[in-house]
Structures are given as structure tokens and as C-alpha cells.
Amino acid sequence: MKFDYSAAEPAPRRSAHRIVLIVALCGVGIAALMSRETSANRHMPDSAMAPMLLDGDNAARYDESIQSALTDSLAVPQASEWTNIKVRSGDTLSTIFDAQGLPPDEWMALLKLGGDTLELKRLKSGEEIKIRREGDQLQELIYALDELRTLNVRRVDDQFEAVTLTAEIEHRQAQAAGTITSSLFNDGARAGLTDRMVMELAEIFGYDVDFALDLRQGDRFAVVYDELYKGDKRIRLGDILAAEFVNQGKTYRAIRHVGADGRVAYYTPEGQSLRKAFIRTPLDVCRISSPFNMRRRHPILNTIRAHKGVDYAASAGTPIKAVGDAKVAFVGNKNGFGRVVVLQHGSQYETLYAHMSRFRPGLSVGQRVSQGQVIGYVGSSGLATAPHLHFEFHIGNKVVNPVTVAMPRANPISGSELAKFKLSSKTMTAVLDQVNAGRMAAMAEPATAKTVTR
Template sequence: MRRNRLIRSNRKKSLSLLDRFLDIKTLLAFSVLMVLFFQQQTNHIVQAEHLEPAPAINQPNTFTKQHLNPLGSSLIHNDIITSEDSDTSVQSIKPEYNIETLLPVYHWQSVTIKKGDSLSSIFQHVGLLAYDLQSILKLNKDSINPLLNLKPEQTIHIAIRQLDSGKNLLEGLQLSIDNINTFYLERIEAGYHAEIITQTIDVKQRLVRNNISSSLFSAGSEAGLTDKTIMELAYIFGWDIDFAHDLRGGDQFKLIYEQHYLDGRYIGDGDILAAEVVNQGKTYRAVRFTDEEGKSDYYSPQGESMKKAFTRTPVPLSRISSRFNPNRRHPILKTRRPHRGVDYAAKTGTPIIATGDGKVHFIGNKGGYGRTVILSHSGRYTTLYAHMSRYRRGLRKGKKVKQGQVIGYIGSSGLATGPHLHYEFRVNGIHRNPLTVALPKATPLPKKYHQSFQETALPLLAQFTSPSPTQLAQR
């Protein structure tokens, strides 16, 4: 019996030692696992401090595209509103975007752009490293164009995350481009993502009419039109009417155009939808039409293009100071020299537009012409623009230009008594009077669009003859 008790006692001791051994083994295994875990976390922190692309952080305050535009494309929805001016129902899109949805978990710094600033100098100013700049510059240039073309007085807002090492990591930035467009950059797992978000606006139609007593510009300003809208009106009818010298007493205009509002605040004018000008007893009408490819242009009620291959004048809102005259006496040289063009007087710096599509044949100083641009149009036609104060930036020989595109600015370079543009029009090298030369027509509206065009045009044109009250010479 004693022997059996001794055996059982030894067996209990053996089991107790075995249990202790297993407990120690478990503890050692757990310790090894904890060492490996902390080593992994340490490596992760070190990598972050060396500015390797950081993975997305799974926390509710992460700077993400959802916070920039949490509703995505579903943000846009259509309502119908009524214009306070013309009682015309138009499509409207109400803004719901709220910049406050950008979460404040990061340290935000705002920098106002000054002349000479660049993205590099701004990053240095806020303590960001060159690594972030290099990562951004690897993106498609078109996608980061607003950052590459910073303008004075713009404000850039920068979201910065401070690492334990004291270094700053760029998480995102925001740059307002204009009233409705904002550029955003955000950190993602693979680097950075850039996009432009456009806030939607309310669009209202406004019908305005006024008599033209002295000039289109003064009549338009009196009616509350912006300079942009007046210039657009002059351009639409510029192939048929020379607003510098064709206006007469009794002339008048009417137009329906868009006004843009953001959060109930007027932010600018949109496109002219339809317009009418009565000049010397003749009525001209134009309607804007957009085809299925998204191309917009102006057409007469019959579907004829308002465009011709050339406009009559390269400076729509100016006055003619000297006409085409083969026997004119030169005002400076005091000799009889042919004046083979038309002079348009305007203040220095007034934009000069190309009267037709073409290519720059010559740009530079040309004797008495001063700073001059000569455009070639399909080989047969050439136009000359002289006495400029300066050329449009980037214009050079061989560059293509579009009709209506600014090519330079009014000046008095060369032999000139004051600021004006000397404009010449040549056909097969022979000078022609720019005011009377027959201009080739542009392509009319394709027949497949005629029905759709009429559906657009008729309701708009009906407002011009409607007896309903409209605004006259007031905003």
C-alpha cells in the first residue's frame, strides 16, 4: 500500500512539473509573438517617416473623395425654376456641395498666392518635403494644370499630417479656380489623386431690349448687360453689321440670355440663347443651337449659319478713324499715299481678334506698320493687323488661330498718330476694301437637325413679339 501511495505521489509530482513546463513554453511562445508584432509596427512607423506612400487609414476622419463630394454624381438633380425677369421656365440645378465636409482632423494651412510663387516655394513655406512635390508632378499634367498655373490672389488650402518624427506629410489640398470650380488633391494608397469638382448653379433666362442711340456698348450697358455679353452680341452679328459705323437712329436690339446664380447670388452671365438687331430698317435674328455632338453655334431662323468665313471688323466695339482710300494723304508723312485698309481707333490694350480661321504667316516689326501680325487663310486670303502694342502671349509664326480669337492688343507702334488698329484684307495678294468685300459663307445647319432646331428656335423667337411686359434698359 505504501509503495502504491509513493508511486501515486511521484506521478502527481511529475504531472505538476509537466504542467509548469507547458506553462513556461506557452509564455515563451506568446513573448515571441509580441516581439514580432511590435517589430512589425516599428517598421511601419519607420516607413511612414521615410515618406513612403502611406496606405489608407481605416478611421472615420480620413481625407477621402467621399468627403470632398459625399454624394458623388447623385449630387446633381434637376428642378424647374421661373426667371424673375422673363417668366420663362428653365432647367436649374441646385447646389448641395458643402466644403465643410472636409474633415478637420489634419492641420490646415491657407496660403495666398503672390507674384512669383510656385508650388515648390509654397511647399517649402509650409514645411512639406520635396518627396510630396515629386509625387504630385508625376501625375498627368492636365490633371494638375491649376497647380502649374497659379495666379496671384488665389488661395490654396493645404491639409498636413504631422508624423511622430516631426516631419510633415501632405494629405490633400484645395484650390479655388473660379466661382464654381475647385481643384482637389488627395492622398491615396498609390500616391495622390487630383480632380476638379464643379458646383452646380441655378440658370435663369432674362429678356432685354433697348434702343441704340449712340453705340451698341452704351445701349447694352444702359440695359444692364455685362461687357462680355455685349461683346458676344456684337460678335454674333459681326458678319452682317459693322457696329463701328453701320448704326443709325432707330436701331434697336433684343436678346434672351442666361444668368448664373450660386446659392441665390448672381455670379455672371451665361450664353446668349436668341438675339435680334434692327439695323437701318432691316431685322437680323439669331438662335443658339447645340447639336448631338455638343457643338454650339448661331443660326438664322431659316437655319443659315450666322458665321461667314470672315467677320467684318477685328475690333467690334471701336470707331473707324480712317477708311479704305487709294488717294489718301498720309497724316504723318504729308504725302499722297494709298490707304489700303481701315483704321479702328480704340484705347491702348483693347483686344484685337482674328477675323477668320487661319495660320500666322508673319509676326514682328514691319517698318511703319510697327508690331504686325499677318494671317494666311486657306492660301487665297490674307489679313494684316498693324500698330499693335503687344501680341497675344504664345502667338508665333506657323501657329493656327480661330476666328474670334484674340491675337494682339491696340497700340500706336510704327508710324501712328494715336492708338488704333490698321486692318487690311487681301484676296490673291490684291488689297480689297474690308468693309465692302464679298465674304464667303459658312456651312449651314445640316438638314437632320432642322426639326430639332425649329423646336428650339420658335419658343425663343416668340418672346420677341410677345406683348407681355419685359425689362427695358434696366437690370
């Protein structure tokens, strides 16, 4: 799973106001501004500073002009240029200072400041350091700690001072919508969602929709999400704030909620949990080779044999996840099942996973596993013609169809938080309605038909 945090192309600057904002928020911007100021300073005619022979009134006037020159020079930093240094692999602060002809005292004093300056000990190839110097003294140093924070070190009264400037992040709401034509990943990507967001979407609705079995052409999705901007530059995509999935005509909606304890969960617009005690599919991405069937001919034994589970065909090595919090009841070999794990969920429920290629290392009877935790890997051990997961769901002593059985839901939003949730839920529901209306309008106009609204 690759997380896509790639930033978008920086948008063109919109207004002078924007530029000022960027400069104000970004240390590098400040540096750029200052270097422009100082280079203007350097173009002062040399004669202005030339010594003169003075006496009486002239001397007093000269004192005055020196005084005002000094005051002026306080407004802008000393007239020296910025040097941009690209960090190469193997570079350290000491080798860089060495190459710049700055004595070791300088970088040692700098690192003594501690705090964020210690990040300078972990320079990475490709990073950039800007320095301004006066003779063999460092005057100023600028280093981007990450995409938001910039370390600024200045010499003040023969000592270094460091501050970290943090750029202000603007959250903008964005939307994407699409229709399933091939797969959730392909159609999600076409709508502008990253792989990470598609995975999140599948996770959010994974309790109600089995994306391996239930997905149909014509299913629809809409996502309202957060985008993080620094000035006009999109840094990354944020959280999914609300989402809709229409599966085989049935509409599911999810609204993000941060609980009082800081835990994030998705709920129906009414505040019901989307989480259930069990997830539908023990595999992430797969296709089914054989549906649930109580009477079918076994391909190897060639006899009618009750097939009490679901077979998920998947390539060997695909991780198998526990569908719910459980205690491991069995790990080992069972005739035709090959390598099997049986999980016990409370007193009522049991799940079985067969034909594994291998178990998760260290998995043993009595151990606790949590929902979504990997317990083993798809294989073809036992009587299996091809790699697949044979999955069974038991309630009491009965084997039920995991695809259709009603699963118990997790707890709804608690009473005290419900009022707050209802407010954001109302707003988000309206946004989802809007996305749908936009989609309908686009479909009504064949000339500009688009399933994607961004």
C-alpha cells in the first residue's frame, strides 16, 4: 500500500495579498525578501561611506549621519548574501560548514542551542540549507524542518538564537464522485482519489458492503474530504469528512466524528455506528471463485459435499485478517482444510479460515487478536486446487452465510455528543446532496457528461 501524499502543482499566485501572506508565513519567503533588500543596500554608492577630514560643525554633522546610517542598517540585516547549500549524501553540518570555510566553533555553538537545531544532525540528501555569513562568522541560517516548519537561526549579540516558524495551514473542502465501471481502485483514481483514500472508503463501508463480492457496475460513490494548503500550495489530502456509497441501489452514508476522547469514527447521519462487531471480508482485494453453496460437487473429491463457507480466490500470500476481536481457538492442520485458524468471538460466534500457506508467526491458541489483525496468508494447503481462502462463519453451532448474515453493530454516538454530531451531520448531508445534484445535472447534459465532479 503506497500512501500518496504528493503535492499538487502549485497554483498561480492569485493576488498581492496572497504573496504577502506567503512571505509572512514562510521563513524562506522572509529570506527571499530580505536578500532582495540587502542586495539593494549593497548598491549604495561606496562614496557614501568614504572617510572625510572633519572639524567643528562638520564633525557633529558627520556623527549625525553615522548615527542615522547605523539606525538605517538596523532596519535590514547586514549587507551579505545568502548562500543556498544543497545537502548531498554523506554531508553533515560540520562538513558543510567546513566547505564554506566556517570554523567548527560555529556549528558547535549552533547545535548547543538544542531543540529543533538538533534536526541539523540528521540532514538528508536533497535538503537545502540557506546561510548568510560575515567573514568567518555565521549570521543567519534557514532550514526547512518539514513541509510546514522552518528553523531560523540568527546571530544576536554574538550568540545564536533559534526560532521555528510554522506556516499556517488552511483546510479546504474538496469533493469527488464517481461510478463503478471496473473496480473501486480504478474508478476511485479516475475521480481523483488517492489509493489511501480508496482504502479508507472501503474500510468505512466495509461493514455493510463486501467490496469483493457485492460491488456492481453502476454502483456510485461520493466523497467529501479535507485538503491541506500552505498558501496556494496543496500539501496533501486530509481526512474523509463524509462519504456515500450506493451499492446495488442501496445508499450508505458515513459522517466523520471525533469523539470527546479524540477517537475518530464514522457514523450514519443519524449517529449509528458504521462499525460492526465483524467485518465482511477477511481479505483486502480479491475476487470470489465460489459463492456460498450448501450443495455442490467438490472439485477434488468429486462428490456432493456441503460447502459451508465462502471461497475467496486470491493470490498466494495475500494477508488474511481476523474479521472481529477474538481469542484464537485453533491453529494447525485439519485434513482437507490444510492449515486452519479458528477464532472465537465471545461465546456465540466463531470464524474459520482454511487452506493457508502459513500462519502469522507466533500465533497460538488462547492468544487475543483484534479486528483487522493479520492471522495468516492465503495458500492452497489441504484439498485445494488453487490458492484461495475458505472462510466459515458460525453462530452457536450453526454455520451461516457470512455474506448475508446480519452483523451486530458497535455502539452509537453517546447522548452527550449526539447534539454536536447532528449539527455537522446536517451540514455534511447537505454537501453530499449537492454532490449528487451536480452529478445528476452533469448526466442530464450529454455534451458535458461527467461522472466526476471535482
